[in-house]
Amino acid sequence: MQRRLSTWLLLAPAGLWFAVMLVLPLCFVVVFSFGERAAAGGYVPAFTFAQYANLPARAAAFKNTLMLAPLGTILSLLIAYPLAYFLAMQADPKWRTLLLILVIVPFWTSILIRSYAWIFILGGQGLPAVIDWLGFGQVRLINTPFAVLTGIVYGYLPLMVLPVYVSLERLDKRLLEASADLGAPPLRSFLQVTLPLSLPGVATGCMLVFILLMGEFLIPAMLGGGKVFFIGNALVDLFLQSRNWAFGAAVAVTLVVIMLVTVSLYMWLMRRMGGVRDDVALM
Amino acid sequence: MRLYAFAVYLFLYLPIAVIAIFSFNAGRHASQFTGFSVQWYGKALSNPFVTEALWTSFIVALTSALIASVFGTMAALALQGMKGRVRVVADALIYVAVMVPGIVIGIATLIALVTLFGWINPLLALLAPEGQAPQLSMGYGSLIAAHALFSMSLVIIILRARLAGMDRSLMEASADLYASPFATFRQVTLPLIFPGILAGFLLSFTFSFDDFIIAFFVAGSETTLPIYVFSSIRRGVTPEINAIGTMVLVVSLLLLVAAQVILRRGPKKEGADAA
Numbered sequence: 151m152q153r154r155l156s157t158w159l160l161l162a163p164a165g166l167w168f169a170v171m172l173v174l175p176l177c178f179v180v181v182f183s184f185g186e187r188a189a190a191g192g193y194v195p196a197f198t199f200a201q202y203a204n205l206p207a208r209a210a211a212f213k214n215t216l217m218l219a220p221l222g223t224i225l226s227l228l229i230a231y232p233l234a235y236f237l238a239m240q241a242d243p244k245w246r247t248l249l250l251i252l253v254i255v256p257f258w259t260s261i262l263i264r265s266y267a268w269i270f271i272l273g274g275q276g277l278p279a280v281i282d283w284l285g286f287g288q289v290r291l292i293n294t295p296f297a298v299l300t301g302i303v304y305g306y307l308p309l310m311v312l313p314v315y316v317s318l319e320r321l322d323k324r325l326l327e328a329s330a331d332l333g334a335p336p337l338r339s340f341l342q343v344t345l346p347l348s349l350p351g352v353a354t355g356c357m358l359v360f361i362l363l364m365g366e367f368l369i370p371a372m373l374g375g376g377k378v379f380f381i382g383n384a385l386v387d388l389f390l391q392s393r394n395w396a397f398g399a400a401v402a403v404t405l406v407v408i409m410l411v412t413v414s415l416y417m418w419l420m421r422r423m424g425g426v427r428d429d430v431a432l433m
Numbered sequence: 434m435r436l437y438a439f440a441v442y443l444f445l446y447l448p449i450a451v452i453a454i455f456s457f458n459a460g461r462h463a464s465q466f467t468g469f470s471v472q473w474y475g476k477a478l479s480n481p482f483v484t485e486a487l488w489t490s491f492i493v494a495l496t497s498a499l500i501a502s503v504f505g506t507m508a509a510l511a512l513q514g515m516k517g518r519v520r521v522v523a524d525a526l527i528y529v530a531v532m533v534p535g536i537v538i539g540i541a542t543l544i545a546l547v548t549l550f551g552w553i554n555p556l557l558a559l560l561a562p563e564g565q566a567p568q569l570s571m572g573y574g575s576l577i578a579a580h581a582l583f584s585m586s587l588v589i590i591i592l593r594a595r596l597a598g599m600d601r602s603l604m605e606a607s608a609d610l611y612a613s614p615f616a617t618f619r620q621v622t623l624p625l626i627f628p629g630i631l632a633g634f635l636l637s638f639t640f641s642f643d644d645f646i647i648a649f650f651v652a653g654s655e656t657t658l659p660i661y662v663f664s665s666i667r668r669g670v671t672p673e674i675n676a677i678g679t680m681v682l683v684v685s686l687l688l689l690v691a692a693q694v695i696l697r698r699g700p701k702k703e704g705a706d707a708a
Contacts, residue, residue, distance in 0.1 A: 156614070157511045157515070158511075160507040160508065160510055160511035161507070161508055161511040161512070161519075161523075163503075163504040163507060163508075164504045164505060164507065164508035164585055164589070165508070167504060167578075167581065167582060167585060168526045168530065168582065168585075170578075171542065171578055171579060171581075171582040172526060172529065172530055172538075172582055173526070174545055175538070175541030175542045175544070175545035175546075176529075176533075176541050178541060178544050178545040178548065179537070179540065179541045179544065182544055193544070193548075229441065232434070232437050232438075233437070233438055233441045235434075236434045236435070236437065236438045237438070240434055240435070241438075247697060249438075251690070251693045252442060252445075252446075253445070254693070255686065255689050255690065255693070256445050256446070256449070258636070258639055258640075258643075258685065258689050259449075259639075259643065259681075259682055259685045259686060259689070260643040260645075260659065260678075260681050260682065260685060261643070261645075262643070262645045262659050262662060262663060263452065263662070263678040263681055263682055264448060264449065266452070266662070266666055266670075266674065266678060267448035267449060267451060267452045267678075268448060269666065269670060270448075270451060270452060270455070270670060270675070271448060271451060273670060275670075304444070304445070304448065307441070307444075307445065308445075361532065361534075362534065364534065365533075365534020365535065365536045365537060366534075367536050367646055368645060368646065368663075372666065382534070382536045382646075385536055385537075385540060386536070386649070389540055389543065389650065390649075390650075395544055398540065399540075399544070402536075402537050402540055402541070405534070405537065406533065406537060409532075409533075409534075413532075
């Protein structure tokens with residue numbers, strides 16, 4: 151009995167925190183999404199689906215997000231996979247930990263400053279000036295989808311490398327020896343043994359990158375210059391500029407629903423692949 | 434393969450290096466390096482807006498990381514070995530707190546707190562009729578509370594991996610030797626999980642110090658350093674931002690490397706590899 155009481159006392163502060171700062175706010179968003187906009191901005195209680203019916207007004211943001219987020223995810227995967235493969239299969243074990251830390255660390259440093267670095271590099275005084283000087287003519291890099299994709303891959307690469315690395319590292323290396331002993335050339339071993347067995351890691355990485363990208367604001371705001379905007383940019387506009395809280399809440403709920411569908415799809419896929427869910431916490 | 438890996442590391446670190454190098458540029462422009470100078474650091478640190486924003490960020494990061502470490506550790510201890518409905522709910526909440534994008538958390542916190550304050554403030558005014566009633570508003574409190582939520586989830590996740598890898602027989606032995614539960618905690622459990630708590634604290638501090646998007650919504654009239662940097666980038670690229678950016682990167686890099694070293698020392702377990 152005493153043990154139970156102490157357990158509850160230990161849980162109480164965190165539980166209260168999660169209730170007030172997470173559960174309650176998320177409930178507010180759902181309630182607000184069925185409300186109406188006040189004349190001066192803000193929110194008037196109501197029960198209407200008008201905000202959801204109005205979603206096509208922000209179709210461009212949804213379209214951009216749903217095109218660039220998958221594209222960014224695939225690009226990150228293409229760049230991350232060989233690196234993860236190198237770290238898991240070929241890197242000197244002595245250096246492996248350090249090399250891994252070097253991949254993780256940028257993810258935890260300010261994405262703001264790291265995106266700013268690309269403004270600096272891709273902006274008129276940076277790379278384009280160099281290209282012009284080399285005689286290749288004038289190009290415009292900043293405020294293009296290319297700049298946004300570069301920022302995305304740069305920002306989310308670590309998140310993709312880790313799960314793929316974990317699945318490759320856990321792979322039973324004897325399977326590869328067996329495959330080689332049976333006369334399979336390296337490429338065939340890779341395609342028929344390594345790749346299929348690393349798919350759970352690939353799926354985890356893609357899911358993580360995709361759902362985080364869905365809510366991205368900073369990278370398109372800084373590298374897209376108002377021309378390439380995501381749902382996140384629409385949300386900032388709706389809440390902080392036009393103060394249309396009800397409509398903004400409906401956009402936010404839709405965003406979370408798209409993410410939930412993605413996660414469910416991922417869970418279903420993982421169960422079908424028979425893989426164990428890697429509890430990859432990026433720390 | 435080795436060459437490829439090298440190229441990816443170059444891609445990851447070159448932009449950071451460029452910022453750092455050009456923060457020491459005597460000239461204003463990014464196109465050429467006109468000489469070594471630390472003048473932009475002096476300019477940045479003598480700008481009262483920068484120092485004030487830096488101070489706000491520091492206070493918020495320190496307080497939220499402390500709250501998260503204490504409450505997060507308590508929750509992780511309580512959840513240790515727990516099964517059943519409470520555990521399922523706790524896991525789901527931690528998962529939601531980490532996975533829901535910061536922008537949605539920011540928005541949700543903004544509308545919830547503004548609405549709640551709208552209800553509470555008239556009540557406070559009734560209680561203190563002389564017009565002395567405290568008015569609740571967005572600012573330090575909401576920043577700290579919102580950052581502590583995410584950080585608490587981090588601390589719980591890290592400590593859970595630690596506690597799972599811990600030898601339970603040590604605690605049982607302590608109890609068998611008639612140590613009170615508190616003595617066992619202080620002399621056995623705490624020393625074993627302390628590296629995890631410290632790493633969690635450092636990561637929480639870094640998260641809060643670097644966070645832009647949640648702070649953007651819940652900061653009210655306060656300005657944190659990332660908010661200041663964001664709004665000055667909007668006005669144009671200046672060498673001063675390079676200097677601030679370099680300082681921010683160096684602070685977080687140091688804390689992160691410290692956290693990684695602490696986490697990877699000591700008992701090695703499955704979960705810690707991914708973590």
